[in-house]
Amino acid sequence: MTGIAIMGAGRMAKVHAASIAEAGARVAAIFDPVEAASRALAEATGGKVAASPTDAMNDTEVEAIMIATSSDTHVELLYEAVKTGKPVLCEKPLASSYAASRDFIATVGEAAARKVFLGFNRRFDRGHASVREGVYAGRIGRLEQLTITSRDPFPPPLEYIPRSGGLFRDMMIHDFDMARSIVGQDMVSVTAHGSSIVDPEIGRLGDVDTASVTMLAEDGAIVTILNSRRCAFGFDQRIEAFGATGMLMSDNPRQSGFRSFSKEAPGTDAPILEFFMERYGPSYTAEIRLFLDCARIGLDMPVNALDGLMAAYLAEAATASLKTGKTIHLTGPDQEFENV
Secondary structure, three states, X not given: XXXXXXEOOOHHHHHHHHHXXXXXXXXXXXXXXXXXXXXXXXXXXXXXXXXXXXXXHOOOOOOEEEEOOOHHHHHHHHHHHHHHOOXXXXXXXXXOOHHHHHHHXXXXXXXXXXXXXXXXXXXXXXXXXXXXXXXXXXXXXXXXXXXXXEEXXXXXXXXXXXXXXXXXXXXXXXXXXXXHHHHOOOEEEEEEEEEOOOOHHHHHOOOOOEEXXXXXXXXXXXXXXXXXXXXXXXXXXXXXXXXXXXXXXXXXXXXXXXXXXXXXXXXXXXXXXXXXXXXXXXXXXXXXXXXHHHHHHOOOOOOEHHHHHHHHHHHHHHHHHXXXXXXXXXXXXXXXXXXX
């Protein structure tokens, strides 16, 4: 049974710990700067508490490393993890800035970057994956429009906003990656709009809570991404791929198949799922299983640090578009952006 060291003991670390067990592996060591959090997760998983990231990563029972700390600490821990030579899965984003993402790839090299699994777990959601597979199989002819909607049920704690990197780098990063994985080609331009209308305090902290991004792909396909930090009816996660001969959709799963019928509300469906673990729990397990399978036979990771760099590139372009009020024309991941 593969022993995994988890960096972090907060919400995402708990999500991954559950998926590790579901995938047939085990938590061998845990490090979190808050020792009480480490101990609580250790008691729940049977792992040991490590005194430092180095101790956790180099533990003799550890065969793979998981980084599930706050976004602003990912890349620092990644540098140390890569040095061990052990397989690494890092939660998104690769780093809290585009510059730090580029520096990481330049420092470790592309070969090592391909061995780092980036936690874009939504690629492994069955509905989303079916849309991607259908597009690749030509079921809707040429893809003309892709619409990705992602709305959280409520905003994160305000103290999280300054260290998140911003909505484009922290929340929409999933959707940039999803767009790339479905469209299968480079984007040539990015136009972003955003505002703080859910909570003005988010705006005062320098971020937005309501945003849209439009991207143009090389062949003319148009990608539209909609994000909101608040959704009154649950965790709204949908993808619609529209093509020359049809449309594919990944819709919101319901809490049950229950429907009620009355004169006032005929055919009312059960509510959608509440938040990310209810919706994406199985995709986290699928992600871990694929990571372990690739690690065991030494394959490059199918979604890796290079994908993380490209998603960060699109997030940076969206940030530049929002700040300048202009469409950003893309030239490649070495592009520099003003006012970001």
